[in-house]
Amino acid sequence: MADIEYSDQGTRHRNSTGTRVLGWIAMVIAATCLLPMMAVVLAAVTGGTDTVSHLLSTVLPRYATTTLILVLLVAAGTFCIGVGAAWLVTMTRFPGARVMEIALVLPLAFPAYVLAYAYTFVLDHPGIVQSTLRDVMGWGPRDYWFPEVRSTEGAAVMLILVLYPYVYLLARAAFLQQSATAFLAARSLGSNPFVAFWKVSLPMARPAIAGGVLLAVMETIADFGTVAYFGVQTFATGIYTSWFTMADRAAAAQLALCLLGAALMLAVAERTQRGKSKYHQAGRRHAALPSAQLRGFAAFGAFVLCAIPVVLGFALPVFILFQMGLESEQNLLSRRYIGFIQNSLTLASIAAVVTVCAAICVGFFQRLKPGRQSMSAVYISRLGYAVPGGVIAVGLMVPFANFDNLLDGWMRASFGVSTGLLVTGSIWLLVAAYMVRFLSAALSAYEGGQSMVHPNMDAAARSLGKTPMGTLRRVHLPILTPSLLTALLIVFVDVMKELPATLIMRPFNYDTLAVQAFRLASDERLEGAAVPSLVILAVGLLPVILICRQVGRGH
Incomplete structure (x- = not known):
């Protein structure tokens, strides 16, 4: 009995630790989503009249x-x-x-x-x-x-x-x-x-x-x-x-x-x-709306x-x-365009993975510990869909540019070494902006799939000794795979198309297909702008095809 009690206490301790760590991660994600809005308000208020x-x-x-x-x-x-x-x-x-x-x-x-x-x-x-x-x-x-x-x-x-x-x-x-x-x-x-x-x-x-x-x-x-x-x-x-x-x-x-x-x-x-x-439906039995057959001119x-x-x-x-595109002189196989494609795919892939992982953390924490804290994390995480990319870019660039300048000044004064732009000069701040902007879409897809996981499955996994993270890995994720793949694809395509945040926050000489198309169009080289635009369109068709399949099934 002592061994069993010790084992139960150890399991409860691991469960509590896992939930607490997950809660901290969810709070950090929510704070990241809230940071650009707070930074914009602070910068605007302190900007002078x-x-x-x-x-x-x-x-x-x-x-x-x-x-x-x-x-x-x-x-x-x-x-x-x-x-x-x-x-x-x-x-x-x-x-x-x-x-x-x-x-x-x-x-x-x-x-x-x-x-x-x-x-x-x-x-x-x-x-x-x-x-x-x-x-x-x-x-x-x-x-x-x-x-x-x-x-x-x-x-x-x-x-x-x-x-x-x-x-x-x-x-x-x-x-x-x-x-x-x-x-x-x-x-x-x-x-x-x-x-x-x-x-x-x-x-x-x-x-x-x-x-x-x-x-x-x-x-x-x-x-x-x-x-x-x-x-x-x-x-x-x-x-x-x-x-x-x-x-x-x-x-x-x-x-x-x-x-x-x-x-x-x-x-x-x-x-x-x-x-x-x-x-509410009028009546107990659902009957589809009647369709009128049109003929002739109608x-x-x-x-x-x-x-x-x-x-x-x-x-x-x-x-x-x-x-x-046929009349342009742009070559998709050139080293320059391959660089644009690689940059776009790299940013979109990293941002999609980071955003979906953040959605899993926030959504699973709400399921594990429903309450004011988890609901606040979910609500704040959803605010990004209502915030334009340019606002998020300004809200993240202002505080992190100040941080980089302060750190560089301190390093110069103390050690005679310049650190440069550690944060604002990297792709990671841009990935954070993408996560803030598109986390709501990933969270919606995750919650849609999570509704299929009955609470009894969680109870059964716990009765078999699984920790919360073990339940997520062995029970939830296999069931949620289609929803998570859909979320990955949606965020991937949204990042490929996103322009204002990319224009403001991209590292020096790190251009994407969207930036290249905008630059060529701004220079009135519309034939050239058609080539990267077609690539963006081809990628954008992927989630639309999925939506069309759902429309067909719904009928």
Whole structure:
């Protein structure tokens, strides 16, 4: 009995130690996610009022107005296209509907700035469209009006075409999960299908639709590549300009604080509306919503309406980029491009592994020890999805640059040795920024898989003498493998596409495919920018293919 008691005490001690260590790791991860936001607030507050006054009298009203216009346009556009397409493929049947329900997801693979490069090449003044118009009509450069692609409206169109799948996926899932009971009751009271949809189905799907629109809006305020290339002055471009062109860190921090406040307000709004909006199925038995068979002109119109965003958001840009790439002098097999590819793959691979490991630590700690501490760690870890990459970059660069300067000064004074930029000059701070930005996506995938692990499995593993870490390794991870692979892939692709944080934080002479594409496009070498853009697109198709498979299975 003494031996058994000693063994039980040893097991309890190991369990307690493992849980405590895991708790410390989760707290460190949460603190890392909170650090850039706190650093931005501190840098903005201590930056002095002169910079604030200058910003208020010069650029801040323009940044705020342009950002607001862009947000409103993208919100309206993604709502109309996403909800309309979801309603057509869910509530109607027409030739090609099964193809369209999957193809409508494909534009999600495109970064908005890549779409901007493709359409500028075709629609700008020297592009093939305007050149052909001038040749055919005999017009001079000022004899006609043509929509300006490099404008706020043009940037909004690019963002709408790549962000509407967020609304489409969530709206379609909400429609598929609805029972037909309420819809049929409205039909029996004399409402036509459109009125029944508008008054019954759409309100019931409102939480999901609002969540999708808010995701699109948060991606809009975080976008840098599209607005910078089009010359649209928003908070995102202002942060980059203040940091690099004006070398004014206080101004960059204060602009970042404005953007951070807007992003957090949107995140709180999304959480609030999702938490308060609750709908229950009318009736005990679930019945799928009835689909109307369309024929003739109505079927053709439905197909065309669904095909337009697919053609404009995926098929046409891919064709344009291939044509641009064939005309360029860029060689993917050259040593320089192999270096870009290696840098991109290295950063994406390391960031994906670090982020998924962080998600496992935070998520498993919440399962082991549910309570205020673990819930706080999870909530703080999720804040990164609402924080633009430029804000995270400024928030991490400011404190660690000060740390590097203080350490270098102390080493020079004490030992006559210069340490240089130990932290800010390495890729590890950039990896930390990626982890903060994309930890929420990895955590969502991990928690989705963890819901499949019944608590009785934990109890059974404990009864067999397994420690918490042993339970994670032998029970959880084998079951969670598909979810973890999905999380790895999502973070990998997001890092490949990420631009503002990479531009600000990358080590000297350490460029990625996204940076190379942006640099070439900024120099108006659009044909050259097409080559790295196509590689980014090819990688971005991987998670979209997975999503399309899930869409097909869901049907």
